Amino acid sequence: MTKTLDRRVRKTRAQLRTGLAKLMQEKSVREITVKELVDAVDINRSTFYLHYSDIYQMLDSIEAELEAEIMEAIQTHPLNPVDKDTSPFVEQFFIILEENQDICRALLGPHGDMTFVANIEKIIAENVMNKDVSLSNKNVLDIAYASAFCLSGCVGLIKTWLNGTLKESPHHMAELTHTLITHTTREFVVRAAIITQ
Amino acid sequence: MTKTLDRRVRKTRAQLRTGLAKLMQEKSVREITVKELVDAVDINRSTFYLHYSDIYQMLDSIEAELEAEIMEAIQTHPLNPVDKDTSPFVEQFFIILEENQDICRALLGPHGDMTFVANIEKIIAENVMNKDVSLSNKNVLDIAYASAFCLSGCVGLIKTWLNGTLKESPHHMAELTHTLITHTTREFVVRAAIITQ
C-alpha cells in the first residue's frame, strides 16, 4: 500500500514544498511562477513537471496529503473518551499541525487557500463538533450560526497558535478548543431556550 | 472630494466586478485570466487595462473600496450605545455586506482572498471586540486565543449568512454577533478566573 518513495523524490518534493511555503509568505499563489519556485530551490524546471502539472495542482496535492494524515489520525485516535475533557484526536490534530507548521502557516495565512480552510472546517465539523457538543434541536437556525461561529473560531485558534511561538502544548490547545466550543455553544443554547419561553 | 464617475466607467467596472464575482465562484483567482474575464462580460481587453493593471490589482481595488465603505460606517454610526445590546455600526456592517453580497460571497468563499478576510477581522477586532467586550487582564495568553476564536467566529457567522437565504435581518445578525461574542468571552474569562484561583 504505502510504497516507499525514492530518496531523490522525497528530497525534491520536500525542497519544492519548503520553497513554496516560503514564497507564500511573501506573495499570492497567483504571482508565484513555476520558474520562480524552481529557481528559488535550485531545481530544474523539467523536474517540477515530473511531479506536478502546475503550482495549483502542487498545492492540491500537498493539501490532500495533509488531509489524509488528519483523516488517518481519526482512525487511530478515539474521538470521545467519556472520562476526559478532550479527545486524543484533537490533540493529535494539533501535533500534525505542528509537524507541518511551515506549510500550514502558509496555507492558513494571508496568502493561503480558503479551500483548504474549508476542508479543515469540514473535518472539524464532522469529527469534533457533533460528537463533542450535544445540540438541542430547538432554535435550529440560530444554532447553525453558533456552530459556524465555533467552526471558524477553531480555525482562528489554530492560526493564532501557528503564528505564535507554539509554546502551548498540543494537549493544552486541545483543552482550550474543548472549553471554547462547549462554553460558546451550551451557553448559547441555554440562553436561546430561555428567550423562546 | 467624491468626484462623480462617468456613467461608462461605472458601467464597465460594474460589469467587470460582476464577472469576476461569478468566475470566482467557479475557480481560483489564479486560474482566471484577463482575457477570460473580458470575454465573459464582452468588454475589450484594452479597456480592462485602462482601469486595472491585472486581476489581482483589480481585486485589491475592490477590496479597498469595501473596506473604505466599512470604515466610513464607523464614522457615522455609534459604536457603543450604553442602552442597547448591539451597536448600530455592526448592523450597518451587515447591511453593507448585503448590498455587496455577490462580491463578498466570492471574497469569503472557497476561492476567496484570505487577505481580505484578515482585513475584515482586523476591523472587527479594533472596532467591535475591544469596545464590546470587557476583557480582564488575567490569563492574557489564553484570552488572546479566545479573542482570536471570536474574531474568526464572526467571519464564519458572516459566511454562513451570505451563503444562506439572507432571511435574517442585519439587525438580528448584529444581535447574534453580540450574543456570541459576549457569551464566549465572558464565560471563558469567568471560568479561567475560577481555574487559576
Place this chain on the structure above:
DNA sequence: TCTATTACTAGACATGATGTTGATTTTCTT
C-alpha cells in the same frame, strides 16, 4: 560491488496570455 532502474538535468520548441501602443470610433457631459 555491480547493474538495471529510475530520477534529475539540459536545451530546444511552439504556444498563448500578457502588457503596451497608436489610431479610430463611440458615448458622455455640459
Place this chain on the structure above:
DNA sequence: AAGAAAATCAACATCATGTCTAGTAATAGA
C-alpha cells in the same frame, strides 16, 4: 451641438508555459 473622455481594434514584443528528447547522475536491490 461640440469638446472631452472612454471604449474599441489591431498589432507588437515578451515571457512563462508545457512538452519533448537526449544525456547524466543517483538509487535500490542482488
